[in-house]
Amino acid sequence: MSKAINDHIKLSIPNKPEYVSVVRLTVAAIANRMGFDIEKIEDIKVAIAEACTNAITHGKKDDQENFDIEFILKEKKLTMIVCDSGRGCITDEINIPDLNNLKEGGLGIFIIKSLMDEVEIASDIGKGTIIRMSKYMGDDY
Amino acid sequence: MSLLIKNQFDEQQNQWHIELEGEVDIYTSAQLKEAFIKLIEEKKEAIKIDAKNLEYIDSTGLGVLIGALKRLKEYNKDIIIINIKPSIKKLLNITGLDKIFIIEG
Numbered sequence: 001m002s003k004a005i006n007d008h009i010k011l012s013i014p015n016k017p018e019y020v021s022v023v024r025l026t027v028a029a030i031a032n033r034m035g036f037d038i039e040k041i042e043d044i045k046v047a048i049a050e051a052c053t054n055a056i057t058h059g060k061k062d063d064q065e066n067f068d069i070e071f072i073l074k075e076k077k078l079t080m081i082v083c084d085s086g087r088g089c090i091t092d093e094i095n096i097p098d099l100n101n102l103k104e105g106g107l108g109i110f111i112i113k114s115l116m117d118e119v120e121i122a123s124d125i126g127k128g129t130i131i132r133m134s135k136y137m138g139d140d141y
Numbered sequence: 142m143s144l145l146i147k148n149q150f151d152e153q154q155n156q157w158h159i160e161l162e163g164e165v166d167i168y169t170s171a172q173l174k175e176a177f178i179k180l181i182e183e184k185k186e187a188i189k190i191d192a193k194n195l196e197y198i199d200s201t202g203l204g205v206l207i208g209a210l211k212r213l214k215e216y217n218k219d220i221i222i223i224n225i226k227p228s229i230k231k232l233l234n235i236t237g238l239d240k241i242f243i244i245e246g
Contacts, residue, residue: 017166017167017168018168020166020167020168021164021166021168024166039227039228042228042231045197046197046228046232049166049167049199050199050200052167053167053200057167096237097236097237099237099240099241106200107200107203108199108200110236111199111200111232111235114235114236115235
């Protein structure tokens with residue numbers, strides 16, 4: 001009998017675009033270790049990159065500072081929490097892309113919500129944004 | 142891995158042919174944006190993107206594609222994307238962008 005898994009991994013990443021690929025590689029390794037299939041690993045990689053992109057572009061915008069990512073690994077569930085301490089300007093509303101009026105930005109949160117099983121966004125004006133998202137293994141979700 | 146962009150003008154089909162290799166994300170999307178601006182400045186013709194070796198794209202890259210398409214639409218030209226990987230096709234499907242770009246193969 002194996003014990004229930006409840007492992008935590010924390011990353012602190014500079015507010016610099018070149019580190020987003022490092023986060024993608026890290027999360028791919030974590031999800032692969034847990035046993036996620038390739039399709040779900042791709043979903044998780046895109047979702048975490050969107051959250052990091054959001055933290056870098058809407059967060060503190062100071063490239064001398066860092067933002068934080070936490071991974072919580074359970075038996076069949078990976079949760080990722082991305083926190084920045086920026087202006088806190090995004091909302092939890094789902095905006096379905098308007099094909100007649102496409103903008104060059106604003107797809108990120110929509111993509112996260114489409115790819116992950118659970119998503120919570122807490123954005124406090126002046127305090128920053130926390131994106132918490134989870135993906136389950138298996139086909140039940 | 143970063144992003145490699147190879148482009149040439151296909152005289153026979155009268156359109157740009159671009160090969161993307163690697164990843165388009167927040168770090169590399171500016172490079173792609175500049176490439177598109179240059180091409181469209183030079184010749185306002187359709188752009189065919191071969192995505193055979195495109196491993197990854199996210200909203201920042203999709204935003205660049207949308208921006209390029211907007212510019213091309215002013216001249217009634219399209220963006221055609223070929224040889225797309227399933228993970229990227231999925232992104233285009235969920236965002237509805239598969240309806241505004243021409244997806245082939």
